Amino acid sequence: MVDEGALLWEPSEAVVRGAKVTRFAEWLGRSGERYDELWGWSVERPEEFWGAVWDYFQVVGTRGEGPVLRGDMPGAEWFAGSTVNYAANALRGDPDRVAVVGRAEDGGRRVYTYGELAGEVGRVRAGLVRLGVRRGDRVAAYLPNAPEALIAFLAAASLGAVWSSCSPDFGASSVADRFAQITPKVLIAVDGYTYNGRWFDRSDVVADIARRLPGLTATVVVGESGTVATGGRVLGWEELRAEAAEPEFEQVPFGHPLWIVYSSGTTGLPKAIVHGHGGIVLEHLKALSFHQDLGEGDVFLWYTTTGWMMWNYLAGGLLVGATVVLYDGSATHPGTDVLWRLAAEEGVTYFGTGAPYIVASMRAGLRPEGLAKVRGVGSTGSPLPPEGFAWLYDVLPDVQLGSFSGGTDVCTGFVGAVPLLPVRAGVIPCRCLGAKVEAFDAEGNPVVGEVGELVVTRPMPSMPVMFWNDPGGERYRESYFADYPGVWRHGDWIKIMDDGSCVIYGRSDSTLNRGGVRMGTSEFYRVVERFPEIADSLVIDTGQLGREGRLLLYVTPAEGESLTDDLAARVKAALRAELSPRHVPDEIHEVPGIPRTLSGKKLEVPVRKILLGTPPEKAANTGAMANPEVLRHFTP
Incomplete structure (x- = not known):
């Protein structure tokens, strides 16, 4: 076992002195400030901070005469009157320098300057x-x-x-x-x-x-x-x-739609989240340069698919002049070490992946070689346990591990690493510049040193400019601001320490997370409940604290039916074909009923709590349930 908080890495004076965030602080005239001081300024004076990011990186575009920030959440307006284009900023690198390396599972390789x-x-x-x-x-x-x-x-x-x-x-x-x-x-x-x-x-x-x-x-x-x-x-x-x-x-x-990414579809259809050109340009310049220390001469790999926001983030490597490596294939074929070998072959300097891959590498006993150029490793998608931190420093003792947590909603990390701070097992070193992240208790009060809801109390430019087909903004407001008016509730459990470091404890809602990809329960139900033999269903992910758990599907058979091996096989096949291989449950169980509220809502979060050991009477308000008697069938 590895103690949470054990010191694993400290930046040398040379690392701190050469860090891009240090150069930014010097340019600002804030040389010598501690990171927490720089962060405090960035979130208390967002107009000054984000205006400085535009000027420091000499963003290709036209600064309008309007204010950097007008209004507050929801509906904050950034850089009124300004114009910009993401592609113009991404393609301004030296035309003779390598921009993209495309690698395929079969060994194919393509290079573009x-x-x-x-x-x-x-x-x-x-x-x-x-x-x-x-x-x-x-x-x-x-x-x-x-x-x-x-x-x-x-x-x-x-x-x-x-x-x-x-x-x-x-x-x-x-x-x-x-x-x-x-x-x-x-x-x-x-x-x-x-x-x-x-x-x-x-x-x-x-x-x-x-x-x-x-x-x-x-x-x-x-x-x-x-x-x-x-x-x-x-x-x-x-x-x-x-x-x-x-x-x-x-x-x-500035806020013109750049791309549309999607929520997991927990309730109804996946939300079509729209990000703007300007907000993404500024956010990715900040995150990639200041937190991951990337720039010209770096080779940037993050294992992802085009259906995950990390693909959009990987493309942002072009904004800072790096070479981005696109890998199309399995992370474990023909062996678990395939990504590490790819990083060695391409001279990768920053290697990013999902936390489950690091854990899989640890469990396989890997000791990657040929990675002398790697100076940073990024981990996201789910919390990385302390053992994953420790394994990485056992095999790559000189790298900076950056465990990041954020989301599709902002296409970046709220919390992560920075070259100025040490790395401790299971702990994320800091809240990112420009991200006023706090932990709220059940009454909506900020807390330190205890687990609370992850909230953001100041606007960020990469927050969605809107949801598609949501002209009045009602669905947008309900998604993030219904619990705490004017405060973004993200749906993660977080504990923030006195020094600004933090620990993420996974989802606080019913969203599923498999292999770093968030998935919604409603997507399962639309497929499963189409079977005439099934009357109702419930899907639960038991993962917690950085450990990927079991994906469990509970079904209530229709009148006169039962869960047979044939039916279970057909359900799994349908989920694989119509959604994706990640949606295939590890287990399917028959239950006499699915717990619901009086208004008919499925009680996914209480069932998950029960499966993780909470007594049924504490996990759910039985007085608000239509069928409290069925809860006992979910007790492990």
Whole structure:
């Protein structure tokens, strides 16, 4: 066992002196300040801080005459009157320096310099224009983490069009639930992908998705066949990029939609979360440079898919002039060490992954080699246990481990690491610059040294500019501000220490988290409860404190039915096909009823508490339940 809080790493004087956040402090005239002092200024004077970030990085755009910040949450307005374009900032690197390395599971490797990447973006931008894509139109992608996805995203952004992507391991229903909400004009998709050494043909799935998207004018197919029978216009990737063209950049207002990412869909359809050009540019410049110490000369790898916000974050490496490594494939095929070997081969300097991969590497007894260039390791997706911290420092004693926690909602971390502070087992060193994170008790009072709700009490520029199809902002306000008016409630348990460090204890709501990917319970129910043999269902993730638990599905059979092996197999197959492999439960159990409130809401959080050891009478208010007698069937 490793004690939480055990000291594992301290920055040397040379590390502190050379850190990019130190140079920023010197530029500000705040040299010599402790990190907590710099953080305090950044959250108490957000107008000064974020204005300084724009000026320090010489953001490509036009600063308007309006204030940096107008109003408060929800509805805060940033940089009124300013214009910017994400792609213009991402492609301003030295044209001869390597921008992107694309690696495939089968060993394939493609390299693009910043100049070559800009040329590809210009080609695809011109192709999108020929398809009628204009500013504000949506471009949807069903693509793996490959160069085509990054190129198409930058091309869409350069036009002022709005990007949205899903990974090709998602089934048609899951994708349609997302993309149909935003009515894309163009869909860019692969006809298949390789994972774990197997080829998965997605031609029929792409055709099904396309047929479910009203207003779709064309489907672009990336793949050898280049054809999919969608019933509409279909062209291949090579046709889209056929004509050479210099990239152009539409200057858009600071809050103009850049991309749409999705919540997990815990209640109803996944929320379509819209982030703006300017907020993402500033946030990712800050996070990648000051907290992960990335810049020109760095090689940045984060294992992700296009369906996780870490893909969007990885693309941000271009904003600071780094080389980004895109890996398309399994993290454990042909062995658990595949990502470490990839990092060694590409000379990665910052290696990012989900906490479960670090734990899997520890359990496999790995001792990665050839990683002399790695100076930072990032971990996110779920809390990393102290043992994971300790293993990493046993095999890579000189790196800085950055355990970060944030979310799709802001496309960044609220809390994380910084080169100025030590690393302790199981502890996140700091709250990030510009993020006024606090822990609230049940009465909404800030607490220190005890577990509370993670809240943000000052606005951040990468908070959503809106939800799609939520013109009055009601769903947006209900999602974050219903519990504490004017205060963002994120849905995580956090304990903040006296020194500003913190520990994340997982979700405080019913959202599931598998392999770093947040998933919603309603997605399960839409598939499971379509079976005529099943009357009702409940899905629970027992993971806690950084340990991935079991994904348990409880079903109440319809009248005269029972849970047979055949039914369980068909349910698992449907979840895998229609949603993704991550949605397949570890166990399925039959219960006589699903606990519900008097208003009919399923009691997911109380059942999870019961499964983790809380007595039923303490886990739920039985007086507010329609069927309290069924709780006993969930006692472990």
